[in-house]
Amino acid sequence: MALQQTKPAPPDADKRWKLVNAAMRRNGYAGHALIEALHAVQDAFGYLDETSLRFVAESLDLPPSKVYGVATFYHLFTLKPKGRHACVVCTGTACYIKGAGGLIEGVEQGFGVVPGETTPDDRLSVLTARCVGACGLAPAVVLDGAVLGKQTPDALVAELNRLE
């Protein structure tokens, strides 16, 4: 049984870290639960980036190289997209019921990209997440880290059109 250790604070005040922490806690912060922890990050954020990989490495007390290695080896993990802006459409149950599918269609019609793709000009990457922790605001989108609640396709496309 591992000794109780102080765990690193989440990188910022984003509530989605709570979902990630809950997944790691369920596994007693054990290193063997790395894949599950990475899934939790991807489910909540839509992709893995340097900040989240470092946080998981510190929390599980693993070398960052190991965490990066696993994240890049398995095709089921999505690394930070190359677009200047990242639009993560939540497709969890609450958001799905409230019209997440319409948001994805709206973005596809407006920008010609489906989740997992980036516009040819590298302006926008579109991803999906399983629950971004804002079910009360369904359907929710996270645009560059900011939660946009109760979205409609038109409102979302207009918001995305405003991006530089």
Ligand code: FES
């Ligand atoms: S299902 Fe979309 S925020 Fe929870």
